[in-house]
Amino acid sequence: MTHKTPPNLTVVPDATALAQAAAKRLLARFAEPRERFAVALTGGSSPEGLYRLLATDPYRSQIPWGRVHWFWGDDRFVLQHDPRSNAGAARRLFLDRVPVLAANLHPIPTDAPNEDEAARRYEAELRAFYGADRLDPARPLFDVVLMGVGNDGHTASLFPGKPQVDETKHWVVGVPQAGMEPFVPRVSLTFPALASTRDMLFLVTGRGKRDILSRILAGADLPAARAHSDGDLVWLVDRDAAPERRDVA
Numbered sequence: 001m002t003h004k005t006p007p008n009l010t011v012v013p014d015a016t017a018l019a020q021a022a023a024k025r026l027l028a029r030f031a032e033p034r035e036r037f038a039v040a041l042t043g044g045s046s047p048e049g050l051y052r053l054l055a056t057d058p059y060r061s062q063i064p065w066g067r068v069h070w071f072w073g074d075d076r077f078v079l080q081h082d083p084r085s086n087a088g089a090a091r092r093l094f095l096d097r098v099p100v101l102a103a104n105l106h107p108i109p110t111d112a113p114n115e116d117e118a119a120r121r122y123e124a125e126l127r128a129f130y131g132a133d134r135l136d137p138a139r140p141l142f143d144v145v146l147m148g149v150g151n152d153g154h155t156a157s158l159f160p161g162k163p164q165v166d167e168t169k170h171w172v173v174g175v176p177q178a179g180m181e182p183f184v185p186r187v188s189l190t191f192p193a194l195a196s197t198r199d200m201l202f203l204v205t206g207r208g209k210r211d212i213l214s215r216i217l218a219g220a221d222l223p224a225a226r227a228h229s230d231g232d233l234v235w236l237v238d239r240d241a242a243p244e245r246r247d248v249a
């Protein structure tokens with residue numbers, strides 16, 4: 001399956017503008033009249049600016065911390081204090097610096113005996129939070145899902161050529177072999193679970209992402225190009241990563 005329509009790209013001048021645009025998008029969701037919100041965070045370097053910003057005013061004071069639940073789209077199967085942990089990185093960059101409730105943090109349980117068991121437990125946690133075993137497109141699991149893209153076209157921990165890309169039954173899978181470093185097992189949400197969101201936001205920065213973005217725009221069948229959303233799907237891209245001259249938002 002490749003793109004029927006090209007991805008909806010929003011090009012901003014630089015990484016700072018990208019972090020601001022993403023933070024504004026989150027705040028706009030949090031301004032909606034809902035009892036609670038759910039965000040799926042991502043790993044890698046692209047969301048770091050956003051995470052720092054969320055711990056800083058004016059964003060910090062506008063986030064209804066008591067009503068926002070933080071999940072992860074994927075993690076490396078390492079403990080949280082390990083520098084490779086996506087949950088650990090988000091905690092250091094913002095979640096440990098804000099008035100978040102411990103009950104609202106939902107890291108992938110990487111203290112499980114193995115990555116498959118961690119996936120099974122996380123899937124059970126997501127189903128309990130959602131309150132049903134089947135995802136209803138009219139009632140998305142998440143409000144915002146943050147995504148990144150690797151140089152090989154992977155997203156979350158769904159790597160090209162690996163069976164997890166085609167998983168449709170499970171919400172979460174263990175990934176015994178990562179396709180890119182760090183080469184530790186991973187745990188990843190699957191495309192159907194990631195798609196259950198009002199907003200899916202890809203964050204892409206830097207010259208190093210230009211080639212993979214060109215391939216995705218040209219319709220290459222790569223995992224990141226297969227990502228879909230029950231709601232909006234936006235690629236927030238800085239000018240360095242944008243494949244060709246495009247108008248800057």
Ligand code: 6PG
Nearest residue numbers: 043044045046148149150155156
């Ligand atoms: C992970 C990420 C992964 C990431 C991309 C991009 O756990 O590795 O969730 O999907 O988003 O690899 O990473 P960079 O932003 O560092 O390029």
